Amino acid sequence: MxxxxxxxxxxxxxxxxxxxxxxxxxxxxxxxxxxxxxxxxxxxxxxxxxxxxxRKSAKPDETNVTLKIDLPGNVNMDAIKCRSCGGTLKPEDIKMVAGAPVVTCPYCHTTYQLTEEPKW
The missing domain is CATH 1.10.287 (Helix Hairpins)
Incomplete structure (x- = not known):
């Protein structure tokens, strides 16, 4: 205040x-x-x-940040499977926690961090 x-x-x-x-x-x-x-x-x-x-001010106190990523070439999304049960994961199952993508399986409720494997 x-x-x-x-x-x-x-x-x-x-x-x-x-x-x-x-x-x-x-x-x-x-x-x-x-x-x-x-x-x-x-x-x-x-x-x-x-x-x-x-009374509330006209400007909100919170700030929303939008990050736009420019990916090279054509990028296709592969189907993501759960490491534990093999169930298909949807984009709604992935959340950002402390700057890292974390997935929670809706079938077996396993939670783990997504990592990207090297391309080479």
Whole structure:
């Protein structure tokens, strides 16, 4: 949370507190009916500050990264088989974990990291 949001929340809370005190004080023995509008305005400003400080910003905080790979020549995908049971794996079974492709077999539930064998 940024510094201005924290300051706005603190100031808004103080304004709401004193606004309620003004409204409450107007009902006392030495109170004046002129304190009620001051209290209502103070509470309204405090609520507006709290609202502005707590609403979401237009920009999301998370960043999505798209990696595009340019492969040389025509590349065909071979069918991937599970090392344990030989079941056919689908692209949905492969996930990136800590930067490495990891596959979970939907048949035998074996999990292992995919490695690429050298081409030579």
């Amino acid at each position: 940024s510094a201005w949001k924290i300051i706005a929340l603190i100031v808004g809370g103080i304004l709401i507190f004193f606004g309620v005190l003004f409204i409450w004080g107007s009902t006392g023995d030495q109170g004046s009916l002129g304190w009620i509008p001051i209290g209502v305005i103070t509470v309204g400003i405090g609520l507006a500050l709290v609202f502005l400080a707590t």
